[in-house]
Amino acid sequence: MTAIANRLDGAVADVENANIARIYDYYLGGLYNFAIDRQKAERIKLTLPSVDLLARGNRDWLRRSVRYLVAQGVEQFIDIAAGLPTANNTHEVAHALNPRARVIYVDNDPSAVIHGEEILAKEPLVAMAEADGRHPEQVWAHPAIRDLIDLSQPVGIILGGLLVFVPDEDDPKGLVAAYRDALAPGSYLAISHLTADTVDAETRGQVDRMVAAYQAGVGATLHVRDKATFASWFEGMELVDPGVTLMADWRPDPGLDLDAQTPSRQLGYGAMGRIAG
Ligand SMILES: C[S@@+](CC[C@H](N)C(=O)[O-])C[C@H]1O[C@@H](n2cnc3c(N)ncnc32)[C@H](O)[C@@H]1O
Structure with missing residues (x-):
């Protein structure tokens, strides 16, 4: 990868400061990260090993979700707050x-x-869209969405x-x-979503310190939520079997439960809702 990626409009990626997407890529074992990202990632890891x-x-939950959606006939996907399109992400799985x-x-x-556009330069059916996921109207109005996605047909949103x-x-x-x-x-x-519902006090303390380390390291505030809150977001949708579970328990691949022995297994819920016809 080039150290600084240029866009046609002259924008350049900030490679001086650590970045959430590249820290995440480092955790996934990806190569799209810089020394500053790795340093911050290791510091955060001290709080929650x-x-x-x-x-x-x-990411494993995401891959299983995409596979399920393709099997249901879904042909268009919008992955919101996606980070980098690396490490066997949505388009590769689909x-x-x-x-x-x-x-x-x-x-x-x-x-x-900017990094994503560079990675996807040769992918005609895949694009990056710069938009704030907290404002759906920004997402729908983005030219990449208007070009590639037909909202009158089923879409898988992640x-x-x-x-x-x-x-x-x-x-x-x-x-x-x-x-x-x-x-x-x-x-x-x-x-x-991140949760700490079922963990012991020691792990809860680690999660709280991890949240503080993200805040100190990259200025991002993470929110931990309980199962009832998470489940309430699926109102008005049909929950896909098996409903709201730990991410690791959502349609697992037999024999591929990588973190079966670690506290991280308890730290994420996953679920999928279908919009009925
Ligand atoms: C943890 S990373 C990517 C995780 C990835 N979706 C996955 O599940 O493997 C989170 C990403 O969310 C992005 N993000 C945070 N707030 C956002 C917002 N309001 N709109 C769009 N993206 C956002 C960050 O920039 C970061 O790249």
Whole structure:
């Protein structure tokens, strides 16, 4: 990768400061990160040693969700708060099963978008969209969405990294409902979220310190939520079997439970809702 990626409009990625998307890529074992990202990632990892397994568990859940959606006939995907399109992300999983699938990655971080555009330069059916996922109207209005996505047909929306950044006062449930209400029947919303419902006091302390380390390291406030709150976001949708579960328990691949022995297994919920016809 080039150290600084140029866009046609002359924008450049910020490679001086650590970046959430690149820290995440580092946790996933990706190569799209810089020394400053790795340094901050290791500092965060001191607070919650299994934080990289949590990221991998989240990505594994996402891959299983995309596979499920392709099997249901969904051909268009919008992955909101996607981070980088690396490490076997949505388009790679979808295209392995259906090369005609169209995928838009949405992120509000210009650096993630610049890197992503560079990575996706040779992918005609995949694009990055710079938009704030807290404002669905920004997402729908983006030229990449208008070009590649037909909202009159079923869409798979993935919110695997957004709501953890949305405070209660910004109404995460209302935000999910706004996405739900804009989608055609037969569409799906797949959501994962950070939780600490069932962990012991020691792990809860680690999660709290991890949240503080993200705040100190990259200025992002993460929100931890309980199962009832998470489940309430699926109002008005049919929950896909097996309903609201830990991410690792959502349609697991037999024998592939990477973090079975670590506390990170308890730290994420995953579920998918279908918009009925
Ligand atoms: C943890 S990373 C990506 C996780 C990825 N979705 C996955 O599940 O594997 C979270 C991403 O969310 C992005 N993000 C945070 N707030 C956002 C917002 N309001 N709109 C769009 N993207 C956002 C960050 O820039 C970051 O790239």
